[in-house]
Amino acid sequence: MSISDENVGGSEPTRWRYVFLALLVFISAAALLGGLWSVPRLVPELAAQPSASPLPPTAVPSPTPVPFGISQVWAIADEDAKTLSFRMQASAPPEQPLVEAILWYDTEAGRTPLSLSMSARQTVQLAYTATLATEGFTTTLTNGELDYWWLVRDTAGQTRRRGAILQLSASLADQAVLPTPEPVAADFAWSQQTSPHFVYHYPPDSAAERDLDQIAEMAERALATITPTLRTDVQAPLSVYLVPRLFWQGGAAYGGDTLLVSYLDRNYTGVETWTYFAHESVHVLAHDWLQPKEQGGPDGVLVEGLAVWATGGHYYLDPIDQWAAAIADSDQFIPLHDLRTGDFYYDYQHEIAYHESASFVKYLIQRNGLDSFRALYGQANHDPAHDEELVRRLYGTGYAELEAEWLSYLSSLPPDPSARAAWWLTVRLFDLMRLYQTELDPPARTLPAHIPPNWDQDLLQAFLHRAQEPVNRLLETALISAHRAIRAGDHERATQLMDEIETSLQADGQVIGSELVRRQGILDLLEEQDRAVLRADARAFQATLDPSLRLEAGTQFVTELQEVAYIHYDQEPVTLSLDLEQAQVLVQLHATALNGPPPDNGRLFVLTFIRHGETWLMTSRQPVQPTVPNPPPED
Structure with missing residues (x-):
């Protein structure tokens, strides 16, 4: 910086001028401050009113709500x-x-x-x-x-x-004990209902009670298919006892007025119920042909052959002669003399004996008409000499000659490879079913000697309950699928199922084979659902559902299940059909809640599952109405 010389040092007059100027500035500032202090006094409106700044309100704590x-x-x-x-x-x-x-x-x-x-x-x-x-x-x-x-x-x-x-x-x-079926009440009584030609007796709260209107319609139609064939009318209503378990093949007749019929959703014979009514009703109606009734009656060939022929088949409509031709052309053929004589008819292989008999009876009726056969049936008494003389009088030749004629007729039929394959698979399947009964369902091998009103508590107990262990449910649904595969012509699938069932039975019920393992996986999933419902475990139940179902109807369904306090919940499998990626299970629901059975108790549902890796997940659950098939219309 450059400083001029005048600014360095100075004379005396100049210094006093600066002092005077500073004093003047001080006096002016003091006067200004004094004026400002006096303004509020001179202009009261400008005076500030005293006020306190409000404090924020003190928060009053609210009680924490207590959840229910x-x-x-x-x-x-x-x-x-x-x-x-x-x-x-x-x-x-x-x-x-x-x-x-x-x-x-x-x-x-x-x-x-x-x-x-x-x-x-x-x-x-x-x-x-x-x-x-x-x-x-x-x-x-x-x-x-x-x-x-x-x-x-x-x-x-x-x-x-x-x-x-x-x-x-x-x-x-290890100390847990498996439960035994609840004993039958000492005051147990059959419920009863009638239709024009039948009086139905059935246990309360059974499938028969649920479906009785359909059963009655089916029974009347089944009867109508055989009465014109036999040219015989019902003289008095027939008593029918419908039991919720399978015994033998599922039907029996007692005397001239009583039938015993298996009626349950999981009938592992695969037999349609109308054939029971038709077959056993033939026995009852033909009982009136006997003259006199106390002399023993005809042999098994005539008795069972007539019932199968008049029904149109044994378990459904069968190609009777084609199947008999397959038997006659095999080493399993049983000579009619062996079937007719002695008391061993029912010891022979069941399906072979019945179909041989049906074809032979059909041949006799076609040869000489129904009247001659009625006379033979009514007058035969199971005595070989008497019956031989009777058949010669009615047919002009003996039993041996009639058998030769019949076999000649069968040999003239063009072979049907598909029908023959179906026949031998059917024989194997029913033999396998009887092995299953012997090993895992022994009461099914019981044929009562008396009608139900004369049963004791032990027999009632056996016939009012069915086997419900996991292995029973697995193998019975597999037997049903094998039946369906045979009828659909899928012989390869039927053979695979029967191979696995037989192997498992030989291994004391162990699950062996890829098909049975997949089936067991689905039945295990049903059990997981049942347990989740019982203990109100929504998360566990949701884990059994396909993701799409979890987000839609599944959520509502789980909510509904949680709202009911179940003390028993069992989705009993009725049928199970599956392929590699999808499965359908028909179940009957057995449920009890704290307040009694819920509305869905006893109903049928179809559950659909899809495969996710090594597991199955449910994609839908739909209620279905039970249907009781009627006899097919006549051609």
């Missing part, structure tokens, strides 16, 4: 004490407190729900200990798991339910 529900459930198994302790915590708002808790667990004793009443409470913690030595340890689950649930109810009647699984130790699980 069960917050926790847990259980403890004491192996040493042999006890099961079930515990839970629950709460409710003060305006609607808790008044009741209910416990259910999956043992025979625990399936009767335990109600624990209490004074009105907002929160509760409860425990219940089951002593196995006292109440027993009978359960259907054999995998070491035990399902249970708690339910609470408030003063408004609303309920909440929550369940879980108690994992048992191996040694404790």
Whole structure:
């Protein structure tokens, strides 16, 4: 910076001028401040009114709402004490407190729900200990798991339910005992209903009761197919006892007025019910042909041959002569003399004996007419000499000559390879069915000697219950599929199924074979669903559903299931059909809730599954109405 010389130093007059100027500035500033201080006094409107800045309002804490529900459930198994302790915590708002808790667990004793009443409470913690030595340890689950649930109810009647699984130790699980069927009530009585020609007797709450209107229509139509053929009318209504289990092939006749017929959804013979009514009604109607009735009656060839011929087949409409020709052309042919004589007719292979007999009876009627056959049937008494003389008088020749004529006729028929293949598969399948009955369903090999009013409690118990173990459900649905495959002409599939069924039976019911393994996977999934419903486990049930169903109808369905407190829930498989990627299962629902059977109890549903890797997932669940097939119309 350059500074001029005048600014450096200075004379005396110049310094006093600066002092005077500073004093003047000070006086002016003081006067200005004094004026500003006086303004509020001179102009009162400008005076500020005193006010306090408001503080933020003090927050008053609101009470935390108390949820209504069960917050926790847990259980403890004491192996040493042999006890099961079930515990839970629950709460409710003060305006609607808790008044009741209910416990259910999956043992025979625990399936009767335990109600624990209490004074009105907002929160509760409860425990219940089951002593196995006292109440027993009978359960259907054999995998070491035990399902249970708690339910609470408030003063408004609303309920909440929550369940879980108690994992048992191996040694404790080994002590579990499988349940036995509930005994038949001492005062059991058959329900009854009538149609023009039949009086139906059936157990209450059975499939027969559900379908009785259709059964009655079918029975009348079946009767109408045979009465013109036999030229015989019903003189008095026939009594029919419909039992919910299979015995032998499913039908029997007693004397001149009573039929015993199997009627159940899972009939693993594959026989249509109308054929039972037609076949057994023939026996009853032909009983009136006997003259006199007390002299023994005709042999098995005439008796069973007439019933199969008049029905049009044994189990459905069969190519009777084609199948008989296949038998005659094989080493399994049974000479008619062997079938006719002695008391061993029913010891021979059933289907072979019946179809040989039917074809021979058909030949006799075509040869000499129904009147000659009625005379033979009515006067034969199972005595070889008497019956030989009778047949010569009526037919002009003996039994040996008639058999030769019949065999000559069969040999003249053009062979039908498909019919013959179906025949031998059918024989094998029914033999396999009888092996299954012997090994895994012994009551099915019982043929009662008396009509149901004369049965004792043991026989009632056997005929009012059917086998329901997992292996029974698996193999019975597989037998039904094999029947259907034969009738559809899919002989390769039928053979594969029968091979696997036979192998499993030889291995004491172990699941062996790719087809049976896939089937077991689906039945296991049904059991998982049943257990999830019982313990109100929405997450476990959702895990069995295809994702598309979870997002749509599945959510609503799961919600509906949770709202009902089930104490029994069983989707009993009726039929199961599947290929590599998709399966359909027809199930009958057996369910009981706290307030009794729900509306869907006893109904049929079709469940559809698709394959996801190694598992199956359900894609739909639709109710279906049962249908009882009528006899096919005559050609």
